[in-house]
Amino acid sequence: MFIRPQRPWQGREQDVTPEPVYRQRRRFMRDAAGVLLTASGLPALAGAAIPEGRFDDPEGPGRFSTDEDRTPYGDVTGYNNFFEFGSSKSDPSEYAESMPIDPWSIRVEGEAEETGDIPLEDFIRPHAFEERIYRLRCVEGWSMVIPWIGFPLTDVIRRLRPTSRAKYVEFITLHDPENMRGQRRDILDWPYVEGLRMDEASHPLTILAVGLYGEALPKQNGAPIRLVVPWKYGFKSIKSIVKIRFVEEQPTSSWMRSAPDEYGFYANVNPEVSHPRWSQRRERRIGEFGKRPTEKFNGYGEWVAGLYRGMDLEKHF
Template identity: 65%
Template structure:
């Protein structure tokens, strides 16, 4: 007799996730057996960056297992250093991140160009563990160090006309070789609606894994919006502008029918060229189901109440 069980199984039941999480150990064990020489070294404690003082926020820590530091820092989309995943880690070392200044302008009471130290000074840092879902169907879990963007916005007092926040990445082709080719319309621009920018989950990050951001991850200051596709989380920010009009964002300009302004993680709305239903968590074998708003629906879905998310993708 064929006994059929209604499928209440999840992907995790199919294959033990702990086994997959230990993929590297297994592979390295195999490699060590295969290669008597054994060129592989175990990961080192501490990652060589300047350590930051911060307060952990267990209430804002995803329960998911962290993605390895080495994966977080060697598998990057940062087209300013090249369009493949490995180039940023290879080439970003040359980027000068000190001194660094950020221009704050547009519909704001206290515009100006500020040294990074002055931007950061009043803000206490905290650690938040967020899922990051790339539009290319892979994801990571990263312990960011940063502070809420809302706190910074309040400090500079946007006017009542400020409906959007526009962010711009550094343009410096001498140090960012990817900018020497017109792959995208440089400099990179991203934006948020004011309520998205003020949302308590929206983070300005200065570090990860307890240390200052490696350059390839967007040093010295980047945005992290965990419920949106990764390209919204703009790196190496030099300008924050408050606007009345919706900003013209870089990927939207490059392919308007593929990348919307909102870019909320949404398994129900396909990218025109691929499904967004599933994702590969880096370090895992089986794919996971992608969650609406990357699993942050409870906190952010109300921002989009009444909006047609197929239209405003």
């Protein structure tokens, strides 16, 4: 009899939150929060975060969401890349708790009419939360399906009103070596930097996530706010954002600076372009035994292929 060994990073079956349970819990917390707000005389703000990292029932899952089985919560939160805490997949869940996230603000700079430091509460308050069930594929060859909670980045862009000179959006992660132990090592040139072309950033698939599985983002997954771009490799979805810059020139991302022959600016999932050290033609969905073929644009080509019409996607990788 074949017994499949339990890997250290894998969540136990009893730790997985069944979908009906987490939805029922969200409804209970929504109702409880409404009672508290009413009793306190405070208005219930649509789209605003509610106490203790809980969310009102978001819109969705919406037309962009996949109907594939969700990756168990324990795997989503226990097996990921966040090099600010170390290079092992278990390092983020082990060490991220030391990162302070309250208070938190986002600094907006560059070619936009609205700039300056914006407290996180004010940054997210105008936006209605949505659930987006997206695939996320890592360049290393593994993938997950995650029910994110967030809102379209394009809503933020409209609100900040970039000028005509803004061709790209640059994002920067928190730099805090005292609490982010990985930043004490020269794994990358810190702080972490990523960027998108303006039309990519404005695409309705691109979201800023503040939660997953109906709860606030765990620190190891990029709390309190991160980017999610589902048709690109996971390293493009920068975590724990503290700065957004609207710029005219293409940003140089951290992985481009570190290994320009391996990581390009676009980072589109493309099984036809191999990483210099491995093929991208197949992937392993976390929780599954075998491998499956990798889909171009991670399966989102119907909506995003037009962004790259006429481009050589082997050159612009």
